[in-house]
Amino acid sequence: MRVFSEQIMAEACRRNNIIRPGVATIMDCAKLSAYLQEQTGIPVIHMELGSPGFAPNKVGIEAEKAALDAGVGSSYPPTDGLPVLKEASSRFVKAFLGLELAPLYHIPTTGSMLGAFGAFAAASQCVPGRKKILVIEPSFSANKQQMAILDIPWKGVEIAGLRQCGLEAGLRAELAGEEYAAIMYSNPNNPSWMCLSDEELKIVAKVADDTHTIVIEDLAYFCMDFRGAGFGIPGREPYPPTVSKYASRYIILLSASKIFSYAGQRIGVMCVGPELYHESYPELARRYGGLGIFGLTLTGGILDMITSGCTASTQWGLAAMMDRSCEGSLDFVADVKAYGDRASKMKEIFLRHGFSISYDSDAEGPIADGFFFTLSYPGMDSGTLVEELLSYGVSTVSLDKMGSSRDGVRVCSSRIQGHQFGLLEERMAAFAADHPVEL
Amino acid sequence: MRVFSEQIMAEACRRNNIIRPGVATIMDCAKLSAYLQEQTGIPVIHMELGSPGFAPNKVGIEAEKAALDAGVGSSYPPTDGLPVLKEASSRFVKAFLGLELAPLYHIPTTGSMLGAFGAFAAASQCVPGRKKILVIEPSFSANKQQMAILDIPWKGVEIAGLRQCGLEAGLRAELAGEEYAAIMYSNPNNPSWMCLSDEELKIVAKVADDTHTIVIEDLAYFCMDFRGAGFGIPGREPYPPTVSKYASRYIILLSASKIFSYAGQRIGVMCVGPELYHESYPELARRYGGLGIFGLTLTGGILDMITSGCTASTQWGLAAMMDRSCEGSLDFVADVKAYGDRASKMKEIFLRHGFSISYDSDAEGPIADGFFFTLSYPGMDSGTLVEELLSYGVSTVSLDKMGSSRDGVRVCSSRIQGHQFGLLEERMAAFAADHPVEL
Numbered sequence: 001m002r003v004f005s006e007q008i009m010a011e012a013c014r015r016n017n018i019i020r021p022g023v024a025t026i027m028d029c030a031k032l033s034a035y036l037q038e039q040t041g042i043p044v045i046h047m048e049l050g051s052p053g054f055a056p057n058k059v060g061i062e063a064e065k066a067a068l069d070a071g072v073g074s075s076y077p078p079t080d081g082l083p084v085l086k087e088a089s090s091r092f093v094k095a096f097l098g099l100e101l102a103p104l105y106h107i108p109t110t111g112s113m114l115g116a117f118g119a120f121a122a123a124s125q126c127v128p129g130r131k132k133i134l135v136i137e138p139s140f141s142a143n144k145q146q147m148a149i150l151d152i153p154w155k156g157v158e159i160a161g162l163r164q165c166g167l168e169a170g171l172r173a174e175l176a177g178e179e180y181a182a183i184m185y186s187n188p189n190n191p192s193w194m195c196l197s198d199e200e201l202k203i204v205a206k207v208a209d210d211t212h213t214i215v216i217e218d219l220a221y222f223c224m225d226f227r228g229a230g231f232g233i234p235g236r237e238p239y240p241p242t243v244s245k246y247a248s249r250y251i252i253l254l255s256a257s258k259i260f261s262y263a264g265q266r267i268g269v270m271c272v273g274p275e276l277y278h279e280s281y282p283e284l285a286r287r288y289g290g291l292g293i294f295g296l297t298l299t300g301g302i303l304d305m306i307t308s309g310c311t312a313s314t315q316w317g318l319a320a321m322m323d324r325s326c327e328g329s330l331d332f333v334a335d336v337k338a339y340g341d342r343a344s345k346m347k348e349i350f351l352r353h354g355f356s357i358s359y360d361s362d363a364e365g366p367i368a369d370g371f372f373f374t375l376s377y378p379g380m381d382s383g384t385l386v387e388e389l390l391s392y393g394v395s396t397v398s399l400d401k402m403g404s405s406r407d408g409v410r411v412c413s414s415r416i417q418g419h420q421f422g423l424l425e426e427r428m429a430a431f432a433a434d435h436p437v438e439l
Numbered sequence: 440m441r442v443f444s445e446q447i448m449a450e451a452c453r454r455n456n457i458i459r460p461g462v463a464t465i466m467d468c469a470k471l472s473a474y475l476q477e478q479t480g481i482p483v484i485h486m487e488l489g490s491p492g493f494a495p496n497k498v499g500i501e502a503e504k505a506a507l508d509a510g511v512g513s514s515y516p517p518t519d520g521l522p523v524l525k526e527a528s529s530r531f532v533k534a535f536l537g538l539e540l541a542p543l544y545h546i547p548t549t550g551s552m553l554g555a556f557g558a559f560a561a562a563s564q565c566v567p568g569r570k571k572i573l574v575i576e577p578s579f580s581a582n583k584q585q586m587a588i589l590d591i592p593w594k595g596v597e598i599a600g601l602r603q604c605g606l607e608a609g610l611r612a613e614l615a616g617e618e619y620a621a622i623m624y625s626n627p628n629n630p631s632w633m634c635l636s637d638e639e640l641k642i643v644a645k646v647a648d649d650t651h652t653i654v655i656e657d658l659a660y661f662c663m664d665f666r667g668a669g670f671g672i673p674g675r676e677p678y679p680p681t682v683s684k685y686a687s688r689y690i691i692l693l694s695a696s697k698i699f700s701y702a703g704q705r706i707g708v709m710c711v712g713p714e715l716y717h718e719s720y721p722e723l724a725r726r727y728g729g730l731g732i733f734g735l736t737l738t739g740g741i742l743d744m745i746t747s748g749c750t751a752s753t754q755w756g757l758a759a760m761m762d763r764s765c766e767g768s769l770d771f772v773a774d775v776k777a778y779g780d781r782a783s784k785m786k787e788i789f790l791r792h793g794f795s796i797s798y799d800s801d802a803e804g805p806i807a808d809g810f811f812f813t814l815s816y817p818g819m820d821s822g823t824l825v826e827e828l829l830s831y832g833v834s835t836v837s838l839d840k841m842g843s844s845r846d847g848v849r850v851c852s853s854r855i856q857g858h859q860f861g862l863l864e865e866r867m868a869a870f871a872a873d874h875p876v877e878l
Contacts, residue, residue: 017730025728027518027739049515056512064752065504073495073703076488076696079466110549110705113747121588145744148726149560151590257515264512264751266549287587289464291456300466305584308552311750312703313503 001430003393004036012036021390022383026050026141026397029386033395045424046415047346048395050190050371052261053339053414059330060262063320064313072316077309080299081108081269088319088326089254089269095234095326096223099244105277107270107299108318110310111263112220112255114303115270116184117146119251122298123182123214124152126281133216134174136162136185138192138359138374138404140218141397143184155180156403159194168203175211183208186218187241188225191402191410192359192374193367195225198241200363205246214276215243215250222259223333226340227368232333234326249276256318258371259332267314272298336371343369343413349425350375350411353432358399358408369413374399376408378437385409388435392427440869442832443475451475460829461822465489465580465836468825472834484863485854486785487834489629489810491700492778492853498769499701502759503752511755516748519738520547520708527758527765528693528708534673534765535662538683544716546709546738547757549749550702551659551694553742554709555623556585558690561737562621562653563591565720572655573613575601575624577631577798577813577843579657580836582623594619595842598633598801607642614650622647625657626680627664630841630849631798631813632806634664637680639802644685653715654686659694662772665779666807671772673765688715695757697810698771706753711737775810782808782852788864789814789850792871797838797847808852813838815847817876824848827874831866 004012009021012035018024021032029048037044080086086103093099093106109115120143124131133147137156147154155174162170175183183204188195196204208215223231223240231240244250250273257263277295285292288301324330347357347369358374361367375396377385382400386409389396396409416424443451448460451474457463460471468487476483519525525542532538532545548554559582563570572586576595586593594613601609614622622643627634635643647654662670662679670679683689689712696702716734724731727740763769786796786808797813800806814835816824821839825848828835835848855863 017732017735019729023728025739027743028729031518051514054513055510056507061507061512064507068495068500068503071494073500074493074700075490076702077705079470110746110749114745117745142744142747145727145740149589149741149744261513263515263747266516266746266748266750288584289462290458290467293456296456300464301584302588304466305581305588306553306556306745307549307705308581308702309705310549311705311753313752314750 001434002391003042003427004040004391008036008040009391012039020383020387022386022398023401025145025401029395029397033390042393043423045394045420047411048397049415050412051414052258052263054261054335056262056264057260057321057330057335059324060256060260060265060317060321064317067313067316072312077312077315079304079309081106081309082312082315085269085315085319088322089271091326092322093271096232096239097242097244098237098239099242101271105272105274105295107272107303108310108315109268109270109303110307111257111266112218112253112268113142114307115253115268116143116216116218118298118303118306119216119253119270120146120152121150121302122294123216124150125287126181126283126294128283130179130181132180134180134183135403136183138189138399138402140186140190141401141403158405159196167200168207171204171207175207175213178211180213182214182216184216184218186220188221188370190220191372191399193370193372194359194362195364196241197363201241201243202246205243209248212249215247216253217243217250218253220253220255220258221371222254224258224336224370225368226337226370227364230333232331234328244271244273247273249273249279251276256321259336260321262318265311265314265317267310267318269318339371339413340369342416343373345421346411346413346416346424347373349421349428353428354378354437358404358406371413373411373413374408375411376406377435381407382409388431392431394424394427440873441830442481442866443479443830447475447479448830451478459822459826461825461837462840464840468834468836472829481832482862484833484859486850487836488854489851490853491697491702493700493774495701495703496699496760496769496774498763499695499699499704499756499760503756506752506755511751516751516754518743518748520545520748521751521754524708524754524758527761528710530765531761532710535671535678536681536683537676537678538681540710544711544713544734546711546742547749547754548707548709548742549746550696550705551657551692551707552581553746554692554707555582555655555657557737557742557745558655558692558709559585559591560589560741561733562655563589564726565620565722565733567722569618569620571619573619573622574842575622577628577838577841579625579629580840580842597844598635606639607646610643610646614646614652617650619652621653621655623655625659627660627809629659630811630838632809632811633798633801634803635680636802640680640682641685644682648687651688654682654689655692656682656689657692659692659697660810661693661698663697663775663809664807665776665809666803669772671770673767683710683712686712688712688718690715695760698775699760701757704750704753704756706749706757708757778810778852779808781855782812784860785850785852785855785863786812788860788867792867793817793876797843797845810852812850812852813847814850815845816874820846821848827870831870833863833866
């Protein structure tokens with residue numbers, strides 16, 4: 001039996017200016033399910049929003065409090081970030097990615113959201129007639145909404161499609177015309193949790209370099225591919241794969257939100273490859289003045305003009321968390337491993353009730369249990385599955401909204417509570433009973 | 440005698456990628472003067488950057504620390520802001536502007552910088568073919584750089600020019616063609632410290648309403664026009680003039696940076712008039728999905744896609760400062776009055792050495808001594824005056840860069856230190872001696 005009637009669902013949509021749950025944004029799905037819970041008193045199991053499920057990291061909090069007491073709150077932070085964070089970030093990527101990159105190239109941003117927004121703006125404005133962005137699908141839907149603000153055209157292409165005639169040939173077919181300013185993806189992938197392997201990223205870098213395309217790599221779930229030997233031991237291999245090892249023109253995005261459970265404080269770092277940072281583009285000079293140098297335009301001309309730097313105390317907080325991680329006294333991977341355990345339990349329940357994993361493997365084999373996974377149900381398209389699951393008290397988001405060619409929903413493992421696994425079992429039993437699968 | 444030689448200045452420009460100090464942005468002037476000071480050991484008197492000169496407000500700091508301890512740092516803040524700040528801001532505008540505006544219409548932003556950026560994006564995308572923004576000059580140059588990111592065309596017009604055939608006729612001549620999406624100004628004005636009076640704002644509102652133009656009013660220097668009876672007593676007139684009392688479609692921008700010396704923490708609030716908030720624009724629906732409702736698109740479709748909300752602890756900090764101000768136990772106007780005293784002393788020194796105030800009065804008479812003022816010197820254009828002053832160890836920014844038709848520089852009174860008035864006297868004596876004014 002359904003938990004929420006059609007009538008209650010329709011009224012909730014009206015109240016929240018949502019046309020249908022199946023076509024709503026992530027934030028709208030979160031709003032809608034919170035509203036349903038509040039109005040009816042019936043708990044919803046929240047799997048829609050990728051918000052951390054743990055308390056914020058204490059090291060960060062103590063460092064922020066100390067910085068506030070020291071009076072950092074008064075002056076505008078420097079355009080390209082506080083040295084303390086630039087230096088910590090440089091040590092951090094050395095320790096956990098094995099990447100040598102001087103502090104200059106580390107630019108604090110108000111979350112990776114602003115990092116991506118700034119990267120899109122700068123990349124798409126470098127060369128006239130080369131504004132488009134190629135998005136590897138499925139993908140984080142917000143990135144496309146960012147492009148809508150900036151009027152940037154994009155095209156989505158699934159990795160499976162690219163691989164059909166070999167990844168290199170597939171990528172080359174897309175990028176050879178040099179109409180794209182940049183190629184964008186997240187690794188691990190939001191929403192599917194598939195990863196691009198080191199070998200695949202070598203190919204991405206090669207084709208991008210050959211076609212003068214900027215690579216934008218979102219590492220929001222840094223070291224959270226929990227397969228194999230495990231990442232996250234400072235200074236020791238294996239390191240997570242990253243295009244920054246191979247590409248000349250790259251931007252990588254680091255975020256404190258997931259790995260330090262710090263989403264509320266809005267802090268991240270974007271790292272710009274030295275070659276790209278120092279490249280000079282006449283079109284940037286025309287639009288922004290100055291000499292058109294990519295890194296200086298990105299910081300002084302774009303990011304600083306959007307937020308005037310990012311919150312000083314949070315820069316101190318992230319610097320402290322990065323430094324303690326490098327020293328080995330903060331094990332951020334261990335801190336978030338419970339997401340994998342939760343995902344494993346959730347998957348087991350769903351699979352037992354007729355669901356399948358929409359994207360279940362990548363070049364390295366079956367995907368890990370982590371922060372996100374994807375679910376399909378026989379005979380249901382993405383929008384219908386979102387709506388049906390919500391009416392059984394389970395809130396997810398549509399894969400259709402995330403550029404996927406497959407029918408299904410994204411599930412986040414972060415916010416389910418220990419006592420809710422029983423409830424999930426019960427509700428999915430009802431769901432399966434009401435939606436028999438024809439054999 | 441000059442403090443910095445031509446050679447040292449030229450080298451400093453080269454090192455900082457600046458073509459000439461006279462055409463540099465505010466941030467570049469700050470960088471350049473800091474560099475000169477560091478390289479030579481000779482102190483520069485910093486008047487270029489509008490950064491607070493006091494310690495950050497303690498009420499905000501304590502509230503942030505408590506919020507951090509309470510664990511607010513983990514979850515993404517709501518798209519349209521934390522209720523605690525929305526409610527405090529609603530009480531604050533009632534107490535200090537006499538404006539009734541429900542919490543829904545108060546949207547926290549990562550500083551007024553993001554507020555302005557979001558306002559420009561939303562306003563310019565409502566109606567196809569109506570993208571342009573009319574800027575009342577002189578103006579904060581960063582706003583135009585924001586428009587460059589978003590590819591928004593603008594036109595600047597000085598208030599003196601608008602008044603030539605009467606303000607209403609002047610404004611009507613500009614806005615009648617309905618090509619402008621919005622009209623933008625700051626009050627008090629950055630850089631000139633002139634203010635638009637209540638009568639003038641009534642006219643702005645009338646013409647804007649008649650032509651369906653959105654009014655964007657930046658109140659960054661809230662209650663800092665220190666003339667007359669004085670603003671800043673909760674619930675008691677006089678209130679600072681604001682267009683929100685008269686216009687149907689308005690956005691006002693409040694900032695913690697100046698009034699609470701909180702620039703480093705990046706927090707402000709934008710208030711959207713109810714009529715505008717609820718207005719539905721098909722073009723917004725086309726671009727962003729949903730129903731095209733202005734307020735919901737601005738929050739969910741635009742602001743949230745740039746920073747995913749703003750730093751949770753700073754929202755608690757600003758809420759506490761607003762609440763304490765409303766209760767009367769925090770007198771934010773008294774806290775910043777010293778800027779007026781500094782401006783008065785600075786002006787006296789400059790005027791005695793041949794300078795004049797570029798913009799010395801508005802409709803209410805002579806302008807107040809406050810956070811900014813403007814300076815001209817006979818026979819010198821804006822760029823030359825910036826460069827000459829810098830070579831005498833005084834860092835300012837060019838009025839030319841701020842859309843002014845007058846020759847001169849902007850001076851900020853916030854960062855001069857007590858012991859530097861003697862140094863300023865000395866340097867300006869040398870400046871006057873080396874630049875004799877022909878009578």
